[in-house]
Amino acid sequence: MxxxxxxxxxxxxxxxxxxxxxxxxxxxxxxxxxxxxxxxxxxxxxxxxxxxxxxxxxxxxxxxxxxxxxxxxxxxxxxxxxxxxxxxxxxxxxxxxxxxxxxxxxxxxxxxxxxxxxxxxxxxxxxxxxxxxxxxxxxxxxxxxxxxxxxxxxxxxxxxxTSEKTGTKIMGVDLGLKVPAVAVTDDGQTCFFGNGRQNKYVRRRFQSKRKKLGQRKKLNAIRKLDDKEQRYMKDQDHKISRAIVQFAVEHEISVIRLEQLANIRQTARTSRKNEKNLHTWSFYRLSQFVEYKANLAGIKVEYVNPAHTSQTCPKCSEKNKAQDRKYKCPCGFETHRDRVGAMNIRYAPVIDGNSQLA
Structure with missing residues (x-):
């Protein structure tokens, strides 16, 4: 290979x-x-x-x-x-x-x-x-x-x-805005990647500068600023994907599972203040960076159905809506909302049906 x-x-x-x-x-x-x-x-x-x-x-x-x-x-x-x-x-x-x-x-x-x-x-x-x-x-x-x-x-x-790793250790990765990525291994090891608040702050600064340049009709300066913002976003995706794959290597993971986020902009629910970030952040690019870096490390990447991954309780399978970033289930299970998503991604149906057993 x-x-x-x-x-x-x-x-x-x-x-x-x-x-x-x-x-x-x-x-x-x-x-x-x-x-x-x-x-x-x-x-x-x-x-x-x-x-x-x-x-x-x-x-x-x-x-x-x-x-x-x-x-x-x-x-x-x-x-x-x-x-x-x-x-x-x-x-x-x-x-x-x-x-x-x-x-x-x-x-x-x-x-x-x-x-x-x-x-x-x-x-x-x-x-x-x-x-x-x-x-x-x-x-x-x-x-x-x-x-x-x-x-x-x-x-x-x-x-x-490249050579594909042998074994059955699987890691689920949940992608989002406030927390760019959360990974959970099959033995419960968890790692949060990136800083969503920092990303949002940086992008607000770019937006404010563009608005001022637009009032002065500085079109060339706006284009250069757009390029600078895109380079920032791409660099963040590279850093996060690299950290995810390194975490997987350290825990001897053989399969990384990601959500199939092809229609996230149409299906995701978000607040009005986060809507612009949702429509401009490249989830697809981040998942592609994770995939090619994982393949270089010999780790297989699978895509799963994202339905209800952030609502289903990993312990009793009941569906509950998270309050802000906390997820609580009547059965007593409690953890970070995005961690729930990553845990469920490990067991969600793989899109092409050709998967490792979790």
């Missing part, structure tokens, strides 16, 4: 290197669009090789452009040419045989004075805790370089071998 993930590397090119990368990226996209137009006109895939392409690109990059053009043509052909994609965002791609990375420099062939020359460009891993160092030891895939807001970013796909 294996899983493909993508790591990001920040490039620090010189002014000359940046100019070359910018020109190559535009040429790369232009070459693909030209090839696609030719194939659509002829209604068949191209048989051109890198020698037939006159663009100022290294031969390896030309070959990659041909592959990408064929892929775009297949999509157009599938729609019977009613929709022909036209690429606009400048990008340049190298296959895994034409670049190398030594943690300080990313080296790949670029056009220097009209000739292809393998050139080292200063690079930094976008990873504060150096978690991606070990991943670079695995099989490297394609290299993709783009420019975002005057910053050059390299993306490398990596194929990581």
């Amino acid at each position: 294996s899983q493909t993930i993508t790591i990001k590397i920040k490039l620090l090119p010189t002014r000359e290197q940046a100019s070359i990368l910018r020109e190559m990226s535009q040429t790369y996209i232009s070459t693909i669009n030209t090839l696609v137009s030719e194939m659509v006109a002829e209604k068949k895939s191209t048989k051109k090789s890198s020698k037939d392409i006159s663009a100022s690109l290294p031969s390896a990059v030309k070959n990659q452009a041909i592959k990408d053009a064929k892929s775009v043509f297949k999509k157009a052909k599938k729609s019977k040419f009613t929709v022909v994609p036209v690429l606009k965002k400048p990008v340049c791609i190298w296959n895994n045989q034409n670049y190398s990375f030594d943690l300080a420099h990313l080296s790949m062939p670029i056009m220097v004075n009209g000739k292809a020359a393998k050139t080292p460009i200063r690079a930094l891993l976008i990873d504060k805790d150096n978690r991606n160092f070990d991943l670079l030891k695995h099989k490297l895939g394609t290299l993709r370089i783009t420019q975002k807001s005057n910053k050059w970013i390299a993306q490398i796909s990596i194929t990581v071998p």
Whole structure:
């Protein structure tokens, strides 16, 4: 078993290197669009090789452009040419045989004075805790370089071998707003993740700043602020999902169960003050982060039916409504509301029916 993930590397090119990368990226996209137009006109895939392409690109990059053009043509052909994609965002791609990375420099062939020359460009891993160092030891895939807001970013796909853990230890995880995540193991070990109040406070600050910028009609500043908020939210999801999987590893969990939250925005009940947070927080992204990090650790992820998981008593199975964050049942069971959800998720029916026995 294996899983493909993508790591990001920040490039620090010189002014000359940046100019070359910018020109190559535009040429790369232009070459693909030209090839696609030719194939659509002829209604068949191209048989051109890198020698037939006159663009100022290294031969390896030309070959990659041909592959990408064929892929775009297949999509157009599938729609019977009613929709022909036209690429606009400048990008340049190298296959895994034409670049190398030594943690300080990313080296790949670029056009220097009209000739292809393998050139080292200063690079930094976008990873504060150096978690991606070990991943670079695995099989490297394609290299993709783009420019975002005057910053050059390299993306490398990596194929990581995984092995599924054996055993029957299952952990339930409940996702929410006030408490972003709660996990409960089969032996009752509980852990709360994230700070919902802090998240809500930060987002209120972003909302207040946007309102002031809107009154001054600072549209570009609003867009930058939106990007900053999205980066904050994504970073929180990464931290929480990483902590959940680490907790599972420490307790030798073999299966993590999550709620299938596809329709949470339509089905969840919440107060008016929390409604905006509910409709903007990405529960799906958090669950996906948990899933791919768990798979890397060899832990299986299953999705369960979320119906009544926060209302059903784990002890007597009676349904009760929680008062604020406290759950009390006439049978005497009492605990945190979200902990009840995580406990019940462990035993809830799995969506695809293919599950471990709890």
